Amino acid sequence: MQSRDLIKKLEKLAPPEYAESWDNPGLLVGNADREVHKVYIALDADGGAVEKAVQCGCDMILTHHPLLFSAIKSIRDEDFIGHRLMMMIENKINYFAMHTNFDVAVMADIAADRLGLKNRMPLAMVRETESGLKGIGSSGTLDDELTLAELAALVRKAFDLPQVRCYGDPETTVRKISMCPGSGKGMDADVLKAGSQVFITGDVDHHYGIDCVEKEICVIDAGHHGLEHIFVPYMEQWLKENCPEIQTVTDDNQSPFFVI
Incomplete structure (x- = not known):
C-alpha cells in the first residue's frame, strides 16, 4: 500500500x-x-x-x-x-x-470503555461530529458506587498497571467519573463542571493533587503512559482489520520508569 x-x-x-x-x-x-x-x-x-x-x-x-x-x-x-x-x-x-486528533476521535472512548462508563459526555474541547459529540477526555457514571480505593484497584486492573497514586479519602464513595488519558493537569474546572467526584488522569504533581482534594475532587493518577499505552494494541487491531496486507510490529509498551 x-x-x-x-x-x-x-x-x-x-x-x-x-x-x-x-x-x-x-x-x-x-x-x-x-x-x-x-x-x-x-x-x-x-x-x-x-x-x-x-x-x-x-x-x-x-x-x-x-x-x-x-x-x-x-x-x-x-x-x-x-x-x-x-x-x-x-x-x-x-x-x-x-496525537490530540486521536485523543478526540478515539482515545476518550476506548479509555472509558475499559471502565465501563455509562452516560458519557466529552470532558473538554467538545466537537460536533458525524458520530456525535467528541472531545478531550470523558465524563460518565459507573454501574455501581465504589470507594475510591475500589475504583483505584479497578483502574489498575483495567489498564494493566503495577500501581496507581490516589489523592483523597480511600473510603469516599464515588460514581460520577471524569478521565483524561495522558496529562489532564489544569482540567479540574471541567471536572467540577461535569459534577464528577473523581478525576482519573496522569502527570499529577503534589500541589495539584492536594488542591483538587480541597475542591472535593478525588484524583487517581494512573500515569501518562499508564492510560495512553492502549493506543498500541488499538492501532495494531485497527490495521489488521482495515489494512490486512500490512504487517505490524508493536513496541514492548513498557512503562518508561519503574518503582522500587
Missing part, C-alpha cells in the same frame, strides 16, 4: 482538524509515495523504538506522541532527536503521528 493511501485511512479515523492548535500530528518524516508493507507501532518514537523499526525492516513508524513539536534548525547525528530522524531518513522509514 502506498503511504498516501494509508495516511488517508488514518486521517479518516482521526481527522487532523481535530488536533489542538499547538499539536503536530501527521506525516513528519518521509515520502508519501513510498510503499508501506510493515508498520512499527509505539507510543513514542524514542531511540529504542526507532532502532527496532530499523531491525524489523519496517517502512513506517506510527506513534501517538509526535517526536517533533517545534521547528528544529539542524539535524545532526550527535543530537538525540537528530539521530532518530537520520535513522528514519537513511533507512527510508516514514514516520506518522496521531
Whole structure:
C-alpha cells in the first residue's frame, strides 16, 4: 500500500482538524509515495523504538506522541532527536503521528470503555461530529458506587498497571467519573463542571493533587503512559482489520520508569 493511501485511512479515523492548535500530528518524516508493507507501532518514537523499526525492516513508524513539536534548525547525528530522524531518513522509514486528533476521535472512548462508563459526555474541547459529540477526555457514571480505593484497584486492573497514586479519602464513595488519558493537569474546572467526584488522569504533581482534594475532587493518577499505552494494541487491531496486507510490529509498551 502506498503511504498516501494509508495516511488517508488514518486521517479518516482521526481527522487532523481535530488536533489542538499547538499539536503536530501527521506525516513528519518521509515520502508519501513510498510503499508501506510493515508498520512499527509505539507510543513514542524514542531511540529504542526507532532502532527496532530499523531491525524489523519496517517502512513506517506510527506513534501517538509526535517526536517533533517545534521547528528544529539542524539535524545532526550527535543530537538525540537528530539521530532518530537520520535513522528514519537513511533507512527510508516514514514516520506518522496521531496525537490530540486521536485523543478526540478515539482515545476518550476506548479509555472509558475499559471502565465501563455509562452516560458519557466529552470532558473538554467538545466537537460536533458525524458520530456525535467528541472531545478531550470523558465524563460518565459507573454501574455501581465504589470507594475510591475500589475504583483505584479497578483502574489498575483495567489498564494493566503495577500501581496507581490516589489523592483523597480511600473510603469516599464515588460514581460520577471524569478521565483524561495522558496529562489532564489544569482540567479540574471541567471536572467540577461535569459534577464528577473523581478525576482519573496522569502527570499529577503534589500541589495539584492536594488542591483538587480541597475542591472535593478525588484524583487517581494512573500515569501518562499508564492510560495512553492502549493506543498500541488499538492501532495494531485497527490495521489488521482495515489494512490486512500490512504487517505490524508493536513496541514492548513498557512503562518508561519503574518503582522500587
